[in-house]
Amino acid sequence: xxxxxxxxxxxxxxxxxxxxxxxxxxxxxxxxxxxxxxxxxxxxxxxxxxxxxxxxxxxxxxxxxxxxxxxxxxxxxxxxxxxxxxxxxxxxxxxxxxxxxxxxxxxxxxxxxxxxxxxxxxxxxxxxxxxxxxxxxxxxxxxxxxxxxxxxxxxxxxxxxxxxxxxxxxxxxxxxxxxxxxxxxxxxxxxxxxxxxxxxxxxxxxxxxxxxxxxxxxxxxxxxxxxxxxxxxxxxxxxxxxxxxxxxxxxxxxxxxxxxxxxxxxxxxxxxxxxxxxxxxxxxxxxxxxxxxxxxxxxxxxxxxxxxxxxxxxxxxxxxxxxxxxxxxxxxxxxxxxxxxxxxxx
Numbered sequence: 001x002x003x004x005x006x007x008x009x010x011x012x013x014x015x016x017x018x019x020x021x022x023x024x025x026x027x028x029x030x031x032x033x034x035x036x037x038x039x040x041x042x043x044x045x046x047x048x049x050x051x052x053x054x055x056x057x058x059x060x061x062x063x064x065x066x067x068x069x070x071x072x073x074x075x076x077x078x079x080x081x082x083x084x085x086x087x088x089x090x091x092x093x094x095x096x097x098x099x100x101x102x103x104x105x106x107x108x109x110x111x112x113x114x115x116x117x118x119x120x121x122x123x124x125x126x127x128x129x130x131x132x133x134x135x136x137x138x139x140x141x142x143x144x145x146x147x148x149x150x151x152x153x154x155x156x157x158x159x160x161x162x163x164x165x166x167x168x169x170x171x172x173x174x175x176x177x178x179x180x181x182x183x184x185x186x187x188x189x190x191x192x193x194x195x196x197x198x199x200x201x202x203x204x205x206x207x208x209x210x211x212x213x214x215x216x217x218x219x220x221x222x223x224x225x226x227x228x229x230x231x232x233x234x235x236x237x238x239x240x241x242x243x244x245x246x247x248x249x250x251x252x253x254x255x256x257x258x259x260x261x262x263x264x265x266x267x268x269x270x271x272x273x274x275x276x277x278x279x280x281x282x283x284x285x286x287x288x289x290x291x292x293x294x295x296x297x298x299x300x301x302x303x304x305x306x307x308x309x310x311x312x313x314x315x316x317x318x319x320x321x322x323x324x325x326x327x328x329x330x331x332x333x334x335x336x337x338x339x340x341x342x343x344x345x346x
Protein backbone atom coordinates (compact mmCIF):
# COMPACT_ATOMS: atom_id res chain seq x y z
CA UNK A 1 0.00 0.00 0.00
CA UNK A 2 1.38 3.42 -0.94
CA UNK A 3 1.87 6.21 1.58
CA UNK A 4 -1.23 8.05 0.24
CA UNK A 5 -3.29 4.87 0.45
CA UNK A 6 -2.26 4.33 4.06
CA UNK A 7 -3.29 7.88 4.94
CA UNK A 8 -6.72 7.39 3.33
CA UNK A 9 -7.22 4.11 5.25
CA UNK A 10 -6.37 5.77 8.60
CA UNK A 11 -8.81 8.63 7.84
CA UNK A 12 -11.64 6.21 7.00
CA UNK A 13 -11.01 4.24 10.17
CA UNK A 14 -11.16 7.44 12.22
CA UNK A 15 -14.46 8.45 10.61
CA UNK A 16 -15.97 5.01 11.33
CA UNK A 17 -14.86 5.23 14.97
CA UNK A 18 -16.38 8.70 15.36
CA UNK A 19 -19.63 7.62 13.75
CA UNK A 20 -19.88 4.58 16.03
CA UNK A 21 -19.21 6.68 19.11
CA UNK A 22 -21.83 9.27 18.15
CA UNK A 23 -24.35 6.58 17.49
CA UNK A 24 -23.76 5.07 20.92
CA UNK A 25 -24.24 8.41 22.63
CA UNK A 26 -27.48 9.22 20.79
CA UNK A 27 -28.96 5.69 20.95
CA UNK A 28 -32.26 5.11 22.75
CA UNK A 29 -31.89 3.38 26.15
CA UNK A 30 -32.91 -0.30 26.10
CA UNK A 31 -36.55 -0.88 27.14
CA UNK A 32 -37.16 -1.96 30.73
CA UNK A 33 -38.21 -5.59 31.20
CA UNK A 34 -41.95 -6.01 31.85
CA UNK A 35 -43.05 -6.21 35.46
CA UNK A 36 -44.43 -9.46 36.88
CA UNK A 37 -48.08 -10.01 35.91
CA UNK A 38 -49.06 -10.29 39.58
CA UNK A 39 -47.65 -9.81 43.08
CA UNK A 40 -45.01 -12.56 43.06
CA UNK A 41 -42.28 -13.13 45.63
CA UNK A 42 -39.76 -15.91 46.24
CA UNK A 43 -37.68 -16.62 49.34
CA UNK A 44 -34.68 -17.79 47.29
CA UNK A 45 -33.09 -16.80 43.96
CA UNK A 46 -33.73 -20.20 42.31
CA UNK A 47 -36.16 -20.07 40.67
CA UNK A 48 -36.03 -16.33 40.13
CA UNK A 49 -39.39 -14.58 40.65
CA UNK A 50 -38.84 -12.56 37.48
CA UNK A 51 -38.32 -15.73 35.43
CA UNK A 52 -41.53 -17.19 36.83
CA UNK A 53 -43.37 -13.97 36.00
CA UNK A 54 -42.04 -13.93 32.43
CA UNK A 55 -43.06 -17.55 31.86
CA UNK A 56 -46.49 -16.92 33.38
CA UNK A 57 -47.04 -13.87 31.18
CA UNK A 58 -46.14 -15.94 28.12
CA UNK A 59 -48.41 -18.85 29.07
CA UNK A 60 -51.43 -16.64 29.78
CA UNK A 61 -50.81 -14.37 26.78
CA UNK A 62 -50.73 -11.21 28.90
CA UNK A 63 -49.49 -7.89 27.56
CA UNK A 64 -46.43 -6.18 28.97
CA UNK A 65 -48.51 -3.79 31.11
CA UNK A 66 -51.33 -6.12 32.20
CA UNK A 67 -51.41 -7.05 35.89
CA UNK A 68 -53.61 -9.34 37.97
CA UNK A 69 -54.77 -8.78 41.54
CA UNK A 70 -53.81 -12.23 42.81
CA UNK A 71 -50.78 -12.81 45.06
CA UNK A 72 -48.30 -15.68 44.48
CA UNK A 73 -45.55 -16.92 46.78
CA UNK A 74 -42.65 -19.36 46.25
CA UNK A 75 -41.29 -20.91 49.44
CA UNK A 76 -38.52 -23.52 49.75
CA UNK A 77 -38.24 -26.50 52.07
CA UNK A 78 -35.38 -28.99 52.14
CA UNK A 79 -36.77 -31.02 49.23
CA UNK A 80 -39.67 -29.07 47.69
CA UNK A 81 -40.70 -25.75 46.21
CA UNK A 82 -44.09 -24.74 47.64
CA UNK A 83 -46.15 -22.68 45.18
CA UNK A 84 -49.19 -20.87 46.60
CA UNK A 85 -51.75 -18.44 45.21
CA UNK A 86 -54.26 -16.20 46.98
CA UNK A 87 -56.81 -13.71 45.73
CA UNK A 88 -56.78 -10.01 46.57
CA UNK A 89 -58.88 -10.65 49.71
CA UNK A 90 -56.46 -13.28 51.03
CA UNK A 91 -58.55 -16.35 50.20
CA UNK A 92 -56.40 -19.36 49.25
CA UNK A 93 -56.77 -20.38 45.59
CA UNK A 94 -54.22 -23.20 45.59
CA UNK A 95 -51.04 -24.59 47.08
CA UNK A 96 -48.73 -27.28 45.68
CA UNK A 97 -45.30 -28.66 46.55
CA UNK A 98 -43.00 -29.29 43.58
CA UNK A 99 -39.86 -31.44 43.91
CA UNK A 100 -36.60 -29.50 43.76
CA UNK A 101 -35.44 -31.20 40.58
CA UNK A 102 -34.02 -29.72 37.39
CA UNK A 103 -32.46 -26.38 36.62
CA UNK A 104 -33.69 -23.00 37.86
CA UNK A 105 -35.28 -22.32 34.46
CA UNK A 106 -37.14 -25.65 34.61
CA UNK A 107 -38.38 -24.91 38.13
CA UNK A 108 -39.52 -21.45 37.02
CA UNK A 109 -41.45 -22.96 34.12
CA UNK A 110 -43.06 -25.61 36.34
CA UNK A 111 -44.14 -22.98 38.91
CA UNK A 112 -45.59 -20.80 36.13
CA UNK A 113 -47.58 -23.75 34.74
CA UNK A 114 -49.07 -24.46 38.18
CA UNK A 115 -50.00 -20.80 38.71
CA UNK A 116 -51.52 -20.59 35.21
CA UNK A 117 -53.75 -23.58 36.01
CA UNK A 118 -55.19 -21.91 39.11
CA UNK A 119 -55.52 -18.51 37.42
CA UNK A 120 -57.47 -20.07 34.52
CA UNK A 121 -60.03 -21.31 37.06
CA UNK A 122 -60.46 -17.81 38.49
CA UNK A 123 -60.23 -15.98 35.14
CA UNK A 124 -62.13 -17.97 32.49
CA UNK A 125 -60.97 -15.47 29.85
CA UNK A 126 -57.55 -17.19 29.86
CA UNK A 127 -58.95 -20.61 28.91
CA UNK A 128 -59.24 -19.97 25.10
CA UNK A 129 -55.60 -18.84 24.94
CA UNK A 130 -54.41 -21.85 26.95
CA UNK A 131 -56.43 -24.21 24.79
CA UNK A 132 -54.93 -22.64 21.65
CA UNK A 133 -51.42 -23.12 23.04
CA UNK A 134 -52.21 -26.74 23.92
CA UNK A 135 -53.52 -27.45 20.41
CA UNK A 136 -50.48 -25.79 18.84
CA UNK A 137 -48.14 -27.82 21.05
CA UNK A 138 -49.95 -31.05 20.17
CA UNK A 139 -49.78 -30.29 16.43
CA UNK A 140 -46.07 -29.47 16.69
CA UNK A 141 -45.15 -32.61 18.64
CA UNK A 142 -47.36 -35.05 16.69
CA UNK A 143 -45.48 -36.97 13.91
CA UNK A 144 -46.92 -36.51 10.40
CA UNK A 145 -45.99 -40.05 9.33
CA UNK A 146 -44.41 -43.16 10.87
CA UNK A 147 -41.09 -42.28 9.22
CA UNK A 148 -40.98 -39.03 11.21
CA UNK A 149 -40.29 -40.97 14.41
CA UNK A 150 -36.59 -40.42 15.22
CA UNK A 151 -36.42 -44.00 16.50
CA UNK A 152 -37.08 -45.21 12.93
CA UNK A 153 -34.81 -42.69 11.15
CA UNK A 154 -32.08 -44.27 9.00
CA UNK A 155 -29.25 -42.77 11.06
CA UNK A 156 -30.82 -43.40 14.48
CA UNK A 157 -29.01 -45.89 16.73
CA UNK A 158 -30.69 -49.27 17.07
CA UNK A 159 -33.22 -49.24 19.96
CA UNK A 160 -32.99 -45.44 20.48
CA UNK A 161 -36.27 -43.68 21.24
CA UNK A 162 -36.81 -39.93 21.49
CA UNK A 163 -39.78 -38.75 23.56
CA UNK A 164 -41.66 -35.65 22.35
CA UNK A 165 -40.80 -32.47 24.21
CA UNK A 166 -43.38 -31.57 26.88
CA UNK A 167 -45.48 -28.54 26.15
CA UNK A 168 -45.16 -27.24 29.71
CA UNK A 169 -48.89 -26.60 30.05
CA UNK A 170 -51.48 -28.02 32.45
CA UNK A 171 -55.17 -27.43 31.84
CA UNK A 172 -58.07 -27.98 34.23
CA UNK A 173 -60.68 -29.92 32.27
CA UNK A 174 -64.35 -30.44 33.09
CA UNK A 175 -64.21 -28.76 36.52
CA UNK A 176 -66.99 -26.21 36.82
CA UNK A 177 -67.69 -24.29 39.99
CA UNK A 178 -69.70 -21.19 40.88
CA UNK A 179 -67.92 -17.88 41.14
CA UNK A 180 -68.98 -17.49 44.77
CA UNK A 181 -68.22 -19.98 47.54
CA UNK A 182 -71.29 -20.48 49.72
CA UNK A 183 -71.01 -20.95 53.45
CA UNK A 184 -73.19 -21.41 56.51
CA UNK A 185 -72.27 -19.18 59.44
CA UNK A 186 -73.59 -18.45 62.91
CA UNK A 187 -73.77 -15.13 64.71
CA UNK A 188 -74.59 -13.74 68.16
CA UNK A 189 -75.12 -10.11 69.22
CA UNK A 190 -76.06 -8.12 72.29
CA UNK A 191 -77.20 -4.51 72.43
CA UNK A 192 -79.89 -2.07 73.44
CA UNK A 193 -83.30 -1.49 71.96
CA UNK A 194 -83.27 2.30 71.75
CA UNK A 195 -86.83 2.67 70.44
CA UNK A 196 -89.37 2.92 71.97
CA UNK A 197 -88.45 4.40 75.31
CA UNK A 198 -87.56 3.37 77.90
CA UNK A 199 -84.69 1.42 76.38
CA UNK A 200 -84.35 -2.34 76.87
CA UNK A 201 -81.51 -4.83 76.62
CA UNK A 202 -81.65 -7.11 73.57
CA UNK A 203 -79.89 -10.17 72.20
CA UNK A 204 -79.95 -12.01 68.88
CA UNK A 205 -78.90 -15.41 67.57
CA UNK A 206 -78.74 -15.89 63.81
CA UNK A 207 -77.67 -18.29 61.08
CA UNK A 208 -77.02 -17.23 57.51
CA UNK A 209 -76.42 -19.04 54.24
CA UNK A 210 -74.45 -16.56 52.18
CA UNK A 211 -71.91 -16.16 49.37
CA UNK A 212 -68.46 -15.41 50.72
CA UNK A 213 -67.48 -13.08 47.88
CA UNK A 214 -70.70 -11.08 47.68
CA UNK A 215 -74.25 -11.65 46.53
CA UNK A 216 -77.66 -12.65 47.86
CA UNK A 217 -78.19 -15.20 50.63
CA UNK A 218 -80.72 -16.06 53.34
CA UNK A 219 -80.89 -15.50 57.09
CA UNK A 220 -82.85 -16.83 60.06
CA UNK A 221 -82.81 -14.86 63.33
CA UNK A 222 -84.26 -15.21 66.83
CA UNK A 223 -84.28 -12.29 69.26
CA UNK A 224 -85.10 -11.56 72.88
CA UNK A 225 -85.25 -8.38 74.92
CA UNK A 226 -85.95 -7.29 78.46
CA UNK A 227 -89.45 -6.03 79.27
CA UNK A 228 -90.55 -2.41 79.08
CA UNK A 229 -92.99 -0.66 81.38
CA UNK A 230 -96.03 1.24 80.16
CA UNK A 231 -98.70 3.18 82.04
CA UNK A 232 -102.37 2.35 81.49
CA UNK A 233 -105.45 3.81 83.18
CA UNK A 234 -105.56 2.32 86.66
CA UNK A 235 -101.97 1.06 86.85
CA UNK A 236 -98.84 -0.10 84.99
CA UNK A 237 -97.93 -3.09 82.85
CA UNK A 238 -94.74 -4.66 81.57
CA UNK A 239 -94.46 -6.16 78.10
CA UNK A 240 -92.00 -7.57 75.56
CA UNK A 241 -92.14 -8.90 72.01
CA UNK A 242 -89.60 -11.56 71.06
CA UNK A 243 -89.21 -11.92 67.28
CA UNK A 244 -88.44 -14.85 65.02
CA UNK A 245 -87.29 -13.43 61.67
CA UNK A 246 -86.51 -14.92 58.25
CA UNK A 247 -85.56 -13.15 55.06
CA UNK A 248 -83.00 -12.36 52.39
CA UNK A 249 -79.46 -11.10 52.92
CA UNK A 250 -77.27 -9.06 50.55
CA UNK A 251 -73.50 -9.10 51.12
CA UNK A 252 -71.27 -6.35 49.69
CA UNK A 253 -67.63 -7.32 50.28
CA UNK A 254 -64.60 -5.06 50.43
CA UNK A 255 -60.91 -5.67 51.07
CA UNK A 256 -60.96 -5.52 54.89
CA UNK A 257 -64.64 -5.05 55.81
CA UNK A 258 -67.95 -6.25 54.42
CA UNK A 259 -71.39 -4.63 54.40
CA UNK A 260 -74.61 -6.63 54.78
CA UNK A 261 -78.24 -5.70 54.40
CA UNK A 262 -81.12 -8.01 55.30
CA UNK A 263 -84.89 -7.77 55.35
CA UNK A 264 -87.86 -10.10 55.64
CA UNK A 265 -90.84 -11.18 57.72
CA UNK A 266 -91.08 -11.32 61.52
CA UNK A 267 -93.29 -13.39 63.81
CA UNK A 268 -93.45 -12.18 67.42
CA UNK A 269 -94.45 -13.52 70.82
CA UNK A 270 -96.14 -10.71 72.78
CA UNK A 271 -96.26 -11.03 76.55
CA UNK A 272 -98.05 -8.47 78.79
CA UNK A 273 -98.21 -8.63 82.61
CA UNK A 274 -99.82 -6.30 85.17
CA UNK A 275 -97.58 -4.67 87.77
CA UNK A 276 -99.76 -2.59 90.13
CA UNK A 277 -103.03 -4.46 90.09
CA UNK A 278 -104.55 -6.79 92.61
CA UNK A 279 -104.41 -9.41 91.39
CA UNK A 280 -101.83 -9.02 88.59
CA UNK A 281 -102.69 -10.97 85.48
CA UNK A 282 -100.76 -11.68 82.31
CA UNK A 283 -101.68 -12.33 78.69
CA UNK A 284 -99.86 -13.72 75.63
CA UNK A 285 -100.48 -13.18 71.96
CA UNK A 286 -98.84 -13.74 68.57
CA UNK A 287 -98.14 -10.79 66.32
CA UNK A 288 -96.38 -10.32 63.00
CA UNK A 289 -94.57 -7.71 60.95
CA UNK A 290 -91.35 -7.09 59.02
CA UNK A 291 -87.72 -6.42 59.82
CA UNK A 292 -84.69 -4.81 58.21
CA UNK A 293 -81.08 -4.46 59.29
CA UNK A 294 -77.64 -3.28 58.25
CA UNK A 295 -74.25 -4.29 59.60
CA UNK A 296 -70.55 -3.66 59.06
CA UNK A 297 -68.27 -6.60 59.81
CA UNK A 298 -64.71 -7.77 59.32
CA UNK A 299 -64.25 -9.56 56.00
CA UNK A 300 -61.59 -12.06 57.09
CA UNK A 301 -61.00 -14.61 59.81
CA UNK A 302 -63.11 -17.34 61.32
CA UNK A 303 -64.46 -14.94 63.99
CA UNK A 304 -65.66 -11.65 62.47
CA UNK A 305 -66.88 -8.87 64.81
CA UNK A 306 -69.63 -6.55 63.61
CA UNK A 307 -71.85 -3.61 64.55
CA UNK A 308 -75.50 -3.78 63.56
CA UNK A 309 -78.51 -1.49 63.40
CA UNK A 310 -81.84 -3.29 63.07
CA UNK A 311 -85.51 -2.43 63.18
CA UNK A 312 -88.83 -4.28 63.40
CA UNK A 313 -92.27 -2.97 62.53
CA UNK A 314 -95.28 -4.78 63.98
CA UNK A 315 -98.33 -4.51 61.74
CA UNK A 316 -101.30 -5.30 64.06
CA UNK A 317 -102.19 -2.80 66.77
CA UNK A 318 -101.64 -4.30 70.22
CA UNK A 319 -103.88 -2.66 72.83
CA UNK A 320 -103.48 -3.01 76.60
CA UNK A 321 -106.11 -2.14 79.20
CA UNK A 322 -106.81 -2.89 82.87
CA UNK A 323 -110.57 -3.33 82.58
CA UNK A 324 -112.92 -3.46 79.67
CA UNK A 325 -114.54 -0.24 80.87
CA UNK A 326 -111.20 1.61 80.92
CA UNK A 327 -109.54 3.23 77.86
CA UNK A 328 -106.87 1.10 76.20
CA UNK A 329 -103.28 2.02 75.33
CA UNK A 330 -101.72 1.08 71.98
CA UNK A 331 -98.21 -0.38 72.26
CA UNK A 332 -95.60 1.11 69.88
CA UNK A 333 -95.47 -0.45 66.43
CA UNK A 334 -91.74 0.13 65.72
CA UNK A 335 -88.64 -1.04 67.57
CA UNK A 336 -84.99 -0.20 66.79
CA UNK A 337 -81.93 -1.97 68.19
CA UNK A 338 -78.21 -1.13 68.13
CA UNK A 339 -76.00 -4.19 68.74
CA UNK A 340 -72.44 -5.45 68.81
CA UNK A 341 -71.71 -9.05 67.96
CA UNK A 342 -69.57 -11.57 66.12
CA UNK A 343 -70.05 -14.17 63.41
CA UNK A 344 -68.33 -17.55 63.41
CA UNK A 345 -67.41 -19.08 60.03
CA UNK A 346 -66.72 -22.87 60.11
